[in-house]
Amino acid sequence: MSIIIKKMETDDEIRGKGYVHYKSWQQAYPGLVDQSYLDKMSEQKCEEIAYRWLDNILVAKDGERVVGFVGYGKCRNEDLCDAGEVFAIYVLAEYYGKGVGKALMDAALDLLKDYKQIAVWVLKGNERAIRFYEKCGFRSDGKTETITLGTPVTELRMVMKK
Numbered sequence: 244m245s246i247i248i249k250k251m252e253t254d255d256e257i258r259g260k261g262y263v264h265y266k267s268w269q270q271a272y273p274g275l276v277d278q279s280y281l282d283k284m285s286e287q288k289c290e291e292i293a294y295r296w297l298d299n300i301l302v303a304k305d306g307e308r309v310v311g312f313v314g315y316g317k318c319r320n321e322d323l324c325d326a327g328e329v330f331a332i333y334v335l336a337e338y339y340g341k342g343v344g345k346a347l348m349d350a351a352l353d354l355l356k357d358y359k360q361i362a363v364w365v366l367k368g369n370e371r372a373i374r375f376y377e378k379c380g381f382r383s384d385g386k387t388e389t390i391t392l393g394t395p396v397t398e399l400r401m402v403m404k405k
Contacts, residue, residue, distance in 0.1 A: 246303050246343055248301055248347060248350045249304065250301060251300040257294055258293070259302065261289040262289070263310065264293065264312070265286040265288075271333075271369065275366050277393030298316075299316045300312055303347050310337075310343060311332070311333060311334035311338060312333060315329050315355055318362050325358060326358055326362055327361045328361065328363065329355075345379070352379075360403060366397070367398065382403070383401050384401070386400040
């Protein structure tokens with residue numbers, strides 16, 4: 244396995260990002276997100292999202308196949324001054340534990356290096372993701388938000404201070 248991390252550029256990479264978005268939600272969120280919401284999420288919808296969000300996306304590729312992605316940028320939360328944010332990071336389940344998520348996170352953090360702190364939001368109860376973020380140096384700052392994904396779910400904010 245030879246994983247490369249690169250800026251998302253081609254139609255194949257955009258479609259691959261859409262597939263990873265779709266598939267990783269189906270793999271990671273049963274029991275955390277309302278099943279009817281997951282059932283309505285389609286690969287086509289995720290591909291449409293991928294074509295709308297082209298900036299600040301890195302993909303992980305195993306050969307020509309996109310197996311993960313990360314989206315990053317300036318933090319959307321007004322209470323965090325001079326902060327960057329990892330908006331999304333997803334890896335196909337078959338690549339869990341192989342360093343793909345870490346490589347994506349490291350590349351995004353490098354691009355966010357001018358920020359004094361970095362935020363990430365994670366679904367409450369998503370223990371695999373919480374452990375991953377903790378290994379990367381993020382800690383819960385106690386802030387939560389309720390969002391609706393079919394039914395209300397709670398997100399926790401984690402922050403890495405440099």
